Amino acid sequence: MAVYAPIPEQEQGKELSASVKAGFSHDSNIFGAANSAISSSLFTFEPTVKFNSSLTDQTFFSASYRLTIDQFQDRPGDKTLDSHDFNVRVAHAFSDATNIDVSDNYTIAKNPEALLAGIPVNTDQSFKRNQLDGRLVTNLNEQTNATLKARTINYRYDNSTLGDSLDRTENLYGLAISYDVVPELKAIGEYRRQDVNYRTAGGNKDKQSNFLIGGFDYNVASKMTASGRLGYEWRTRDGAGDEDAPYLELSCKYDYAERSYLTAGYVHTLEEASNVAQFTDTQVNRFFVNLQHAVSALIVASTSLTYEPSTLLGRPGQVDVDDKTTRFGMALSYLPTQHWTVSATFDNDRVKSDDSARELKRTRYGISAVYSF
Secondary structure, eight states: OOOOOOOOOOOOOSSSEEEEEEEEEEEETTOSSSOOOOOOEEEEEEEEEEEEEEEESSEEEEEEEEEEEEEESSSHHHHHHEEEEEEEEEEEEEEEEEEEEEEEEEEESOSSSSSSSSOOOOOOEEEHHHHEEEEEESSSSSSSSEEEEEEEEEEEEHHHHHHHHHOOOEEEEEEEEEEEETTEEEEEEEEEEEEEEEESHHHHHHHEEEEEEEEEEEEETTTEHHHEEEEEEEEEEESSSEEEEEEEEEEEEEEEEEEEEEEEEEEEEOOSSTTTTTTTEEEEEEEEEEEEEEEESSEEEEEEEEEEEEEEEEOOOOOOOOEEEEEEEEEEEEOOSSEEEEEEEEEEEEEEEESGGGGGEEEEEEEEEEEEE
16 A cells, blocks of 8 residues: 655665565545445555666666555455556766766556546556656756756556546656756756657547746755746647646755655646546646654654645536645654664545545555565
8 A cells, every 4th residue: 555654764775675565554445436435454565676786887777676465355356456666777977077867667556546536436447657767967068057858658557448548658858958056056947848649539639738947956055955947838739729828846855854854845737637538637736745754763753745726627618627635644653673664654535626526535544564674
């Protein structure tokens, strides 16, 4: 069971490391239904293996694999679900001025953390997702850097009905120029291009966006950083009207003590809707706060809160729908040794909507233990 609140990791300081997690939890709404919710207890077993190594003085390589087995007590259909997560990363410095970083994440999610809103209850919301990221950075002069970046995300749902509606590829490309105003402050200008291509009926759902963005990265103090991006998006849709919208991203982090930090931020943007037959996009306002606090040398408390008042933009003949989504999580972790982490967690989801079929109430709580070696 995925949890919202951050859980401290126990780094082993070795090239090859592994961990084993076992847990028990209860989910009040396993399918994310607006009505007639089905609850179930579940047992989770989750082994993970990680490899990190400097292959040469200029090349770093890392890879990891995580298997998650969820055994439900009261789930209709399959009661045992196995999910898989693969990660690989290669970073190489061609010189002191130029480096490249490429990473890939492939996920087979049988028990998704975020369930789809506004669709008929479906016992199979599982999907496969691949995300490939690349970044090339070079110094133009002592104060100026240029960054070329690209990302491609591919979604494939196991259920044929969901697949016909939501299977897609999202491609994002960008060029950013950063300038050191002072050592602590970077000014940034950026161009981005996004293409969203659906596998089925793309002529009615595909879209293309161009972004112009300006912003900053600021080291406020030795333990505090802040960043901001402000820009505009020009979105062209196939089969629907075009849309122009502002883009805003703000975030900050304060590392105020060992194993203790606070992050907060806000994002305003357009994202894909889960019901693409009725809506073109979701206009998202996302506020988030994450806090991790070391109560003592052995106990860490953490919490996470996300609040999203968003508007689903209706297709021609459909009205816009306002959603208010709240995700809250908290955890208390006990770290008796470098190898053991024991956590108690609680998560709560609430969706209030103009469309009652999109509303959601969901509560999850559990306890788990992780052994790292």
